[in-house]
Amino acid sequence: MNVGIISTGRYAPKLVLDNKRLEQLVDTNDEWIITRTGISERRIIAPSREMPTPEYCKENSLNYNEEMWKWLNETENVYYMGKMAGENALNSAGIKKEDVSLLVVSCNSPLFVFPSQAAILRKMLSLDNAEPWAITSGCTSSIFHMKFIDTYLKQHGGTALSICPDALSATVDWSDRNNCVLFGDSAGAIVFSEVKEGGIQSYILGSKPSFEIALRTGLENQTINTNPLEFSYKKQIERPYFYMNGNEVFKFATRIMGGSNDYEGVIVEALKACGKTVEDIDLFIPHQANDRIIDAALKRCKINRDKVARTVDRYGNNSAASIPVALDEAVQEKRIKKGDTIVFAGFGADLSYGAAVVDWSY
Numbered sequence: 001m002n003v004g005i006i007s008t009g010r011y012a013p014k015l016v017l018d019n020k021r022l023e024q025l026v027d028t029n030d031e032w033i034i035t036r037t038g039i040s041e042r043r044i045i046a047p048s049r050e051m052p053t054p055e056y057c058k059e060n061s062l063n064y065n066e067e068m069w070k071w072l073n074e075t076e077n078v079y080y081m082g083k084m085a086g087e088n089a090l091n092s093a094g095i096k097k098e099d100v101s102l103l104v105v106s107c108n109s110p111l112f113v114f115p116s117q118a119a120i121l122r123k124m125l126s127l128d129n130a131e132p133w134a135i136t137s138g139c140t141s142s143i144f145h146m147k148f149i150d151t152y153l154k155q156h157g158g159t160a161l162s163i164c165p166d167a168l169s170a171t172v173d174w175s176d177r178n179n180c181v182l183f184g185d186s187a188g189a190i191v192f193s194e195v196k197e198g199g200i201q202s203y204i205l206g207s208k209p210s211f212e213i214a215l216r217t218g219l220e221n222q223t224i225n226t227n228p229l230e231f232s233y234k235k236q237i238e239r240p241y242f243y244m245n246g247n248e249v250f251k252f253a254t255r256i257m258g259g260s261n262d263y264e265g266v267i268v269e270a271l272k273a274c275g276k277t278v279e280d281i282d283l284f285i286p287h288q289a290n291d292r293i294i295d296a297a298l299k300r301c302k303i304n305r306d307k308v309a310r311t312v313d314r315y316g317n318n319s320a321a322s323i324p325v326a327l328d329e330a331v332q333e334k335r336i337k338k339g340d341t342i343v344f345a346g347f348g349a350d351l352s353y354g355a356a357v358v359d360w361s362y
């Protein structure tokens, strides 16, 4: 049995935060951001009202459970983005919700440790027959999904919905120019099922965590105002922040993607695992963190520049959402046809890394 991708979807917030507007928030400039990262603008969630608290509901004689689901379903938040992307992907495949047997969700910016991201989205999407799995591995999450879903569906059959929503705008320090210029919010979704032709061919996964050099963040995101244009310093400064040593992550990312003297890198490794070479690539979909990291991978692996999907200029780094969002954009733009070989490659928090090769089935 072959497991492959049968449709994709995405959601991006309407609020666009371009570099010029960022210049008003923090000591940065458009030229620095573009030359160092390739990012011109990013999307940011803007919830229309604050999340209800148990105290607020009690004072106003409201049912906290009902108010929470209303907030999650009606305001723009990380789970709302996931729901919209998931619905888009199911609609474009014409899949009924009752036919989804597996839901896999990754979110690096959840509002709760539990209930899990998968349990929340299962309810929001009314996926009553789906097993909810939350599997989060930083920005590489969508590639981890591919291996898990491939293995699971080969054993159990059925249809899987993978959703990666992320809103790192809620975790970065909007007064720290080293980090806040890099990230944006959005959600991507992919539907997997049995396919007659093509499908997932190979995957390589791993991680090398480091508290010193890499990415880490606190979990207390509950009360944060996620709109940087209206953000409150005081509220945020009391909070544990997203931390990243950008230079070290840069070195790690370029080596992992493109290889070095003693290592061939994940792209070549995943291609070799299914008997292919870089010449077989029809479309390369890398994690969208920085144009320079993407360009280094292209150069080292000798991949033609026309064969890469790029969204980093308009979305910034959308964390786990970045690969599925770039894939959906490529599908919408009709850059992929049946039989094409697509290579996905990513890296991120956990210092996770991975690559997968998929032959397109439709």
Ligand code: COA
Pocket (backbone or CB within 6 Å): 027, 028, 029, 032, 033, 036, 037, 139, 177, 178, 179, 181, 244, 246, 247, 248, 249, 250, 253, 289, 290, 317, 347, 348, 349
């Ligand atoms: N605007 C203007 N100047 C800035 C700035 C900003 N937003 N951020 C940093 N600078 C300054 C620094 O303070 C430094 O100034 P100094 O030389 O006076 O000390 C200078 O720019 C150079 O900083 P440096 O860190 O050397 O830049 P860089 O070329 O390495 O680029 C990153 C920094 C973060 C863009 C780059 O290292 C990177 O992309 N790393 C990977 C991050 C990543 O992908 N993370 C997510 C993984 S999923």
